[in-house]
Amino acid sequence: MYSSLRQVGRIVEEATPESFIFVTTKQDHPPKYEYVLVKSREVVAGEEREVDVLCQVTGVVSRSDAYSSRLDLESLERIHEAGIDDANLLCAARTLGYLAEEDGRKVVLMPRRAFFPGNPVYLAPDDFVREFFSYPGEEGIRIGSLVSRRNVDVYLSVNGFRRHVAVIAQTGAGKSYTVGVILEELLRLGATAVVIDPHADYVFLSRDRDMRRHEYSDRVLVFRNPNSTGRYDPSQMDNVHELTVKFSDLSAEDVARIAGIPEKWTNVRKAIRDALDKLRGRDYTIDDLLGELEKMSRGGGKEAAYASSAYNHLVKLRKFSVFGRYTTSVKDEILKPGHVSVLDLSGLNDASQDYIVSTVLEEIYRLRYSGEFRYPVFVVVEEAHRFVPSKASKRSTMSSEIINTIAAEGRKFGVFLILVTQRPSKIDADALSQCNSQIILRITNPSDQRAVAEASERLGEDLMRDLPGLNVGEAIIVGELTRVPVVVKVRRRFTREGGADIDLVAELRRAREELSLASRTYRGEDLLSEV
Ligand SMILES: Nc1ncnc2c1ncn2[C@@H]1O[C@H](COP(=O)(O)OP(=O)(O)OP(=O)(O)O)[C@@H](O)[C@H]1O
Known part of the structure; x- marks a missing residue:
């Protein structure tokens, strides 16, 4: 199917349908996250046939018996001088699946049969990888490109949004x-x-x-x-x-809550209820309520103190002019x-x-x-x-x-x-x-990592380990948004950001210019001469 498959290794030791290791070359080994292809035989629609399975490199290790950690540096130097180079390179890979058609739709199935030691491992051709991460026409939205292959665009399934998304x-x-x-x-x-x-x-x-x-x-x-x-x-x-929100639409409980009056302050809350009762039937504003509370606080006794307390809390709300006459x-x-x-x-x-x-x-x-x-x-x-x-x-x-x-x-x-x-x-x-798909960017805090792992069954241990190593704008996407979990570089926006990080250097330069402060660049000699 793919005319120019390039072999990059062979499977060694134990291999399961989910993962395997392969020996590759030092000069040209597939890096972490790279996609590789392994051939397997599977039963598809009742027929056994050869399938191309997409796999991803999850780790790269180089090993040597000669350069042993038990040797001292002089011995190692002698091995080096003798031109001994027995290091080999191993890649660990996880299986992502193979494409099949079900009811006219492309689906990804996981192989059921083991890969065999000795089987060749090929670099996955771009077009093969693209098939996994694209959707026809209006069924997909372009989110970015593969971190490991920037020339392969990644699309999210529009239907994947049906089951909610967490970012x-x-x-x-x-x-x-x-x-x-x-x-x-x-x-x-x-x-x-x-x-x-x-x-x-x-x-x-x-x-x-x-x-x-x-x-x-x-x-x-x-x-x-x-x-x-x-x-x-x-x-x-x-x-x-x-x-805006029409203030008179708020219940007494809403008003108390928004004003930050604790639930156990039942008397203060009652004062608000009493004041609102006097205003019922009118299209009142927050000022009308404050007026009522003020009147109540002028009376004597505990009621007046509660009304006064309610007044003091509510008066802070007045500055939120979001509560007006219209919702x-x-x-x-x-x-x-x-x-x-x-x-x-x-x-x-x-x-x-x-x-x-x-x-x-x-x-x-x-x-x-x-x-x-x-x-x-x-x-x-x-x-x-x-x-x-x-x-x-x-x-x-x-x-x-x-x-x-x-x-x-x-x-x-x-x-x-x-x-x-x-x-x-x-x-x-x-x-x-309930969010069946997750778009997860860099997370270093362990309790947050745990919470993500608990919420997402699909985020395996491998991907979990990758979370702290992601760069800004790189995301792991799992769930119904994609056919297989994917690490993406999110594409550039064409719209303007509202909350982008400020350019502190530029802001300080502007401040210096506006305040007419001289800016001076120190060189090493200047500092020495000042000492
Ligand atoms: N995919 C991307 N490509 C280019 N720049 C990006 C990308 N993602 C984020 N950035 C830049 O990184 C900075 C932080 O991004 P953003 O404001 O989206 O982070 P955030 O996680 O929402 O942060 P906060 O929690 O503080 O709101 C911004 O200046 C933004 O321009």
């Missing part, structure tokens, strides 16, 4: 960048998506890297809360809308077919963000559940551990229930989650394990 990495490893690539592709496919964006990382999605509009600009909407700390000027951007409608404004809507929650306290996320997600779910919204919806939740925390953290949030519901039932109603987190050990294990 996990430590800070700065490239999570938001990767999600940006996915959103670009979803825009191209005309998908409807809502992005929960606590740090205004996605607000420039409508602009290219040079801040120019691109062909999908009109289909990116940004909902900016009045407290946003996002570094963008709405007047210079397209499709920026205000994100931005999910049905009529946020959820627009074929649009990506970014909810910029930056600058709000955790409880306000939590309230907004829970109400927005509940409404999205309702609209899909009832059939009122006819298209599938992708929901990106950045900082997911803050909205759906682990049970062990003993933190309760309003949004965890709806996120767990969507994680468990959403796929039946066409709501698909992309949970993004830098703390997998801090996110609810149930929600994480």
